Amino acid sequence: MKNDPLYPTQDIIEAAHDRIKPYIHRTPILTSQTLDEISGAEIYFKCENFQKIGAFKARGGVNAVLSLASGEQERGIATHSSGNHAQAIAYAASVVGAKAYIVMPDNSPQVKVDAVRGYGAEVTFCKNTPEERQRIVDEVVARTGAVFVHPFNDYRVIAGQATATRELIEDSGVVFDTIMAPVGGGGLLSGTSLAAHYYSPLTKVIAGEPEGAADAVLSFKTGKIEKAPYVETIADGLLTYLGDKTLDIILRHVSDILTVSDNEIIAAMRLIWERMKIIVEPSCAVPLAALLKNKERFAGQKVGMILTGGNVDLGKLPF
Amino acid sequence: MKNDPLYPTQDIIEAAHDRIKPYIHRTPILTSQTLDEISGAEIYFKCENFQKIGAFKARGGVNAVLSLASGEQERGIATHSSGNHAQAIAYAASVVGAKAYIVMPDNSPQVKVDAVRGYGAEVTFCKNTPEERQRIVDEVVARTGAVFVHPFNDYRVIAGQATATRELIEDSGVVFDTIMAPVGGGGLLSGTSLAAHYYSPLTKVIAGEPEGAADAVLSFKTGKIEKAPYVETIADGLLTYLGDKTLDIILRHVSDILTVSDNEIIAAMRLIWERMKIIVEPSCAVPLAALLKNKERFAGQKVGMILTGGNVDLGKLPF
Incomplete structure (x- = not known):
């Protein structure tokens, strides 16, 4: 606070x-x-x-990723998002040459999924509830060691x-x-x-x-x-x-x-x-x-x- | 020439x-x-x-209408157009406080017809061929005494x-x-x-x-x-x-x-x-x-x- x-x-x-x-x-x-x-x-x-x-969301995503220590950037960045934050983190990770792991709801617009993949990010789909998003991104973080960047909090x-x-x-x-x-x-x-x-x-x-x-x-x-x-x-x-x-x-x-x-x-x-x-x-x-x-x-x-x-x-x- | x-x-x-x-x-x-x-x-x-x-087309329409002598402006301005020139003349006429008579093809997009009428112009529909457009606008000119402004020539x-x-x-x-x-x-x-x-x-x-x-x-x-x-x-x-x-x-x-x-x-x-x-x-x-x-x-x-x-x-x- x-x-x-x-x-x-x-x-x-x-x-x-x-x-x-x-x-x-x-x-x-x-x-x-x-x-x-x-x-x-x-x-x-x-x-x-x-x-x-x-x-x-490019603003927040880029600021968060550029604020990470370089060791953290090398672990990759994980997040969940219905679309724009996903693209923001994927874009920000590509700027610093880091790997991005994005959890997206399975009803995300195709154009947003395509854009995220266009930045070289790995997409994992989940059901579209806040709880499910967090559960799946926790799994991704456990599996990859990536740093989690929350979409807003x-x-x-x-x-x-x-x-x-x-x-x-x-x-x-x-x-x-x-x-x-x-x-x-x-x-x-x-x-x-x-x-x-x-x-x-x-x-x-x-x-x-x-x-x-x-x-x-x-x-x-x-x-x-x-x-x-x-x-x-x-x-x-x-x-x-x-x-x-x-x-x-x-x-x-x-x-x-x-x-x-x-x-x-x-x-x-x-x-x-x-x-x-x-x-x-x-x-x-x-x-x-x-x-x-x-x-x-x-x-x-x-x-x-x-x-x-x-x-x-x-x-x-x-x- | x-x-x-x-x-x-x-x-x-x-x-x-x-x-x-x-x-x-x-x-x-x-x-x-x-x-x-x-x-x-x-x-x-x-x-x-x-x-x-x-x-x-606002550029050409406004230039044509502002170039008219004031006596000509008072007679009103007539044209034919599939849409944008129609709006341009309607807009230009409204700028100088003149009446606009617009001949539009009967398959013109509704949004363009609405916009022309929004500037206070009178719309007459015609079949969508160059010959029919000209024939109907000639009728309008004969009826109203308006000055014809061709959409491009x-x-x-x-x-x-x-x-x-x-x-x-x-x-x-x-x-x-x-x-x-x-x-x-x-x-x-x-x-x-x-x-x-x-x-x-x-x-x-x-x-x-x-x-x-x-x-x-x-x-x-x-x-x-x-x-x-x-x-x-x-x-x-x-x-x-x-x-x-x-x-x-x-x-x-x-x-x-x-x-x-x-x-x-x-x-x-x-x-x-x-x-x-x-x-x-x-x-x-x-x-x-x-x-x-x-x-x-x-x-x-x-x-x-x-x-x-x-x-x-x-x-x-x-x-």
């Missing part, structure tokens, strides 16, 4: 940014007159769908994800009323809220979460790690519940968590595709869906929004 | 650029390490899919389209070996070749054309306006044949025209979607398809490529 030497201070986030810079894209910030008209807000989209591996990962918001604030030059991000396990959201706290302390951070994976909104109320009442959503990157490290930061630095239905997510995703001509995955559209559902709350505000990723299976679109 | 006072000289293209600047986006130039690896070339994509109305339109390549050359700072664009009626291709001629005289301009609308490649050989042997392609923006003005410029300034099949177009379109995370329409992927079909010819070259538009019907994707 906060007295942990790895807890992401502003200096630690700065160091993470310097460390990962050569291996990530400084992604553009896009605006859309049409979406501003539709929303009534002034939205600045930080386009992490254009990031290496097609998602912000890891301060090195959180510090890496924080760099997206650091860039959004610096590159836009805007003092945001609100910065929005989706929440799954909370790696991005906790990093976003820490970066806002350090670099733009008057900015509120508000998350969007699918109704079909509504654990974080519960945890936010009770202060404990909760599970979702039910798990069924198109936002396949947001299925997991929080960890102790992400919950701790979220409780301290996040203002609110708003839930949206799958239909609202699909409508927001389609708006981004049609109006901005860019490809985003369903999880990525959750904050815009939350804003559009609560227009009066954001009316006239300057809103920063992290577009998290663009890895969709074009053969399985929801429209 | 070249002695016509409207023929796009470098000064006329400069003036067009100054005229339209307030009403168009200065679109970004994107690169993709993955596509460079796949192609063996170094490709700079000028992203006119992010342009106003989602396509480069018009020097004001050609000068407007030329500004995309002017920006590509200036903003990239690259001396291109080749600049590529698709060819339908030749408005973009003739403008592209003029801009390359003036701003980067050592750069070759090479077009891509669908096999299922292969008229320009024939015209390029015979020096006359030819019709395609057959017309059937997914690249619905490229169905028409050249005009006398576009043919004249193309014969003087274009180096070659390469044809590609619909399967090659779809594969190139999918590559752009998956690897660059941006939305392009089938016509837009034709030059990349042509490059990938002729890799040895472009090996190691610096290639500028106009990504023409992103207006696809998400309900009718080819993959």
Whole structure:
């Protein structure tokens, strides 16, 4: 927790940014007159769908792997992920020439599995529950001796994800009323809220979460790690519940968590595709869906929004 | 022809650029390490899919309408178009507060019809042949007194389209070996070749054309306006044949025209979607398809490529 030497201070986030810079894209910030008209807000989209591996998770993955001691890197890196963190670790391992062992749910989009293998990583499939993912990755670690990097409940990962918001604030030059991000396990959201706290302390951070994976909104109320009442959503990157490290930061630095239905997510995703001509995955559209559902709350505000990723299976679109 | 006072000289293209600047986006130039690896070339994509109305045609349309005398603007503007020029004229008319009358083929994508009506234009449908389009637009002009702006065989339109390549050359700072664009009626291709001629005289301009609308490649050989042997392609923006003005410029300034099949177009379109995370329409992927079909010819070259538009019907994707 906060007295942990790895807890992401502003200096630690700065160091993470310097460390990962050569291996990530400084992604553009896009605006859309049409979406501003539709929303009534002034939205600045930080386009992490254009990031290496097609998602912000390259930041956390690269920071975690580059932070390992060289002896640890030689043992290889293991993780579990529904897709983007898998690619991030596979990519980061390839950067340092290490072996990556990735446990993926057996319903992962084929395009994500192909991409992970494209970086030379070894894929092991598991059933798509948090418990099964952890059980199988424990087996992989026991078998290979690899170092486990958790997809979100890891301060090195959180510090890496924080760099997206650091860039959004610096590159836009805007003092945001609100910065929005989706929440799954909370790696991005906790990093976003820490970066806002350090670099733009008057900015509120508000998350969007699918109704079909509504654990974080519960945890936010009770202060404990909760599970979702039910798990069924198109936002396949947001299925997991929080960890102790992400919950701790979220409780301290996040203002609110708003839930949206799958239909609202699909409508927001389609708006981004049609109006901005860019490809985003369903999880990525959750904050815009939350804003559009609560227009009066954001009316006239300057809103920063992290577009998290663009890895969709074009053969399985929801429209 | 070249002695016509409207023929796009470098000064006329400069003036067009100054005229339209307030009403168009200065679109970004994107690169993709993955596509460079796949192609063996170094490709700079000028992203006119992010342009106003989602396509480069905003440039020509706005230039034509702003070039009209104010008395002419009051009569309204009429045109025919399979989609993007329709939106361009509708948008341009709305900029000057004029009425737009648009003749569209009855198989136009719904998203394009909706967008045209969104700018307040009046839509009349026709059968999808060049002859029928012209016949119906003649009727509209006779009925309304509107000024007809041809979608491509018009020097004001050609000068407007030329500004995309002017920006590509200036903003990239690259001396291109080749600049590529698709060819339908030749408005973009003739403008592209003029801009390359003036701003980067050592750069070759090479077009891509669908096999299922292969008229320009024939015209390029015979020096006359030819019709395609057959017309059937997914690249619905490229169905028409050249005009006398576009043919004249193309014969003087274009180096070659390469044809590609619909399967090659779809594969190139999918590559752009998956690897660059941006939305392009089938016509837009034709030059990349042509490059990938002729890799040895472009090996190691610096290639500028106009990504023409992103207006696809998400309900009718080819993959």
